[in-house]
Amino acid sequence: MATSSATIQTGEVHVWSLRFSDAESDIANLSQLLSDDEQARAVRFISDCDRIRFTVARGVLRQLLSAYTGHPARSIQLIYGRHGRPALTASQAHGINFNLSHSGEHALFALSREGDVGVDIERIRPYSSAYRLRLAKRFFSELEFSAIQGLSASKVEQAFFACWTRKEAYIKVHGRGLSLPLSQFSVSVNTMSAPQLLATPWCPSDLKLTRLWDLAAPRGYRAAIALKTFAGDPEFRLFEWSDKVSPGL
Numbered sequence: 589m590a591t592s593s594a595t596i597q598t599g600e601v602h603v604w605s606l607r608f609s610d611a612e613s614d615i616a617n618l619s620q621l622l623s624d625d626e627q628a629r630a631v632r633f634i635s636d637c638d639r640i641r642f643t644v645a646r647g648v649l650r651q652l653l654s655a656y657t658g659h660p661a662r663s664i665q666l667i668y669g670r671h672g673r674p675a676l677t678a679s680q681a682h683g684i685n686f687n688l689s690h691s692g693e694h695a696l697f698a699l700s701r702e703g704d705v706g707v708d709i710e711r712i713r714p715y716s717s718a719y720r721l722r723l724a725k726r727f728f729s730e731l732e733f734s735a736i737q738g739l740s741a742s743k744v745e746q747a748f749f750a751c752w753t754r755k756e757a758y759i760k761v762h763g764r765g766l767s768l769p770l771s772q773f774s775v776s777v778n779t780m781s782a783p784q785l786l787a788t789p790w791c792p793s794d795l796k797l798t799r800l801w802d803l804a805a806p807r808g809y810r811a812a813i814a815l816k817t818f819a820g821d822p823e824f825r826l827f828e829w830s831d832k833v834s835p836g837l
């Protein structure tokens with residue numbers, strides 16, 4: 589029987605953050621943890637940087653899933669939803685749902701035992717506010733675009749990335765990827781108050797089922813998490829991955 593070394597208590601959501609540079613020296617060990625199909629996928633990356641980051645992220649994911657489920661990292665089987673969302677098999681999950689996101693130098697891994705989870709981290713890239721407004725008009729809902737357009741230029745950057753990460757966390761909690769058009773739901777863009785899901789015309793009942801939170805992110809990044817069917821107010825426990833600290837210790 590599998591024995592786990594890390595436990596998620598009722599009401600908790602565990603979020604692990606990883607700085608790629610802290611793990612890249614361990615890539616030979618992490619690479620060994622990947623399944624055959626993941627290793628084949630890694631080989632297909634054209635850019636060395638993308639290959640290394642994919643390998644490190646999957647290796648660390650497997651370490652975490654091993655700690656929480658008790659199954660050896662290499663033996664964990666991941667299955668994929670219609671739009672590519674990875675998940676544990678029913679026989680290995682022990683109730684654990686997870687999602688991960690990576691951008692630039694950082695990755696986030698979120699794990700929950702109550703309902704689905706979606707997480708997103710984005711590096712804030714140096715666009716002009718005029719360019720951001722053009723992107724917002726093209727990709728965000730009318731409600732979101734007009735809220736961002738009404739802000740002073742100095743506030744557009746944070747509002748744009750708050751909106752982006754909240755929207756990505758939302759589509760990831762549903763496992764939909766870009767099959768759910770980004771204009772088909774609205775989130776709040778205000779960075780000074782708790783994020784809210786404002787409208788979900790594609791699925792009206794979802795307003796009651798899915799909630800959003802911003803996550804603390806490294807300087808120059810923004811991050812958000814979405815939880816679906818999570819009873820009560822979650823306690824977010826934040827951990828930093830290190831090759832010297834095993835989850836659960």
Ligand SMILES: CC(C)(COP(=O)(O)OP(=O)(O)OC[C@H]1O[C@@H](n2cnc3c(N)ncnc32)[C@H](O)[C@@H]1OP(=O)(O)O)[C@@H](O)C(=O)NCCC(=O)NCCS
Nearest residue numbers: 671672673674688689690708727752755760763764765766
């Ligand atoms: C597929 C998608 C989830 C990728 O999102 P992303 O922001 O590029 O990448 P992230 O790092 O946040 O997430 C990728 C991880 O999510 C997971 N994932 C993949 N498909 C997923 C899906 N359908 N649902 C949830 N999670 C998914 C995987 O673990 C993946 O990691 P991997 O590449 O190591 O396998 C999808 O949302 C997408 O392509 N978004 C495009 C972003 C965009 O154009 N946004 C416009 C502004 S809002």
